[in-house]
Amino acid sequence: MKFAELREEIEIESKRMEIVVQEIIKLDEDTSHTEATHREKTAASAYLAQFYNGVENTLKRLCRFYEVPLPTSSTWHIDLFRRFCSPPKEPLPVLFGDTLITDMAGLRKFRHVVHHGYGFQLDWDRLVEGMKKIESVFGRYKSVLLVELSKMEDENKA
Secondary structure (H helix, E strand, C coil), X not given: CCHHHHHXXXXXXXXXXXXXXXXXXXXXXXXXXXCCCHXXXXXXXXXXXXXXXXXXXXXXXXXXXXXXXXCCCCCHHHHHHHCCECCCCCCCCCCECHHHHHHHHHHHHHHHHHHHCCHHHCCHHHHHHHHHHHHHHHHHHHHHHHHHHHHHHHHHHC
């Protein structure tokens, strides 16, 4: 995979994640003064899970670019994520510092519940907490990702 292809794929993924973030913000606004319905709880958990899926999709693309095999264990979601924490699995970049690690762990749990449980059973307060953080989490994640992409671009020009 060439760097230009990687960058384009990550930009497309980021645009999709932005749509999800906007939907989460709208849902948070729509439910701020009412009791959430089962449908709204399920939608919130699905959107939060979709956001985390977008993060994972980007991490998988970075692994493919660097020719680092994807983890295959039963804990591959966590293993993939940890490859981008300090210390990273060489040659992968560090994308997640302490606060992003904590925030992403919470989002990964939503992903797990959506795929293995029922969204309407989730604690609404936890969903609201995730929805209120999502814009900040996305901003911080995207900022770190853009810095790394710039470094990679410079390295690929040399």
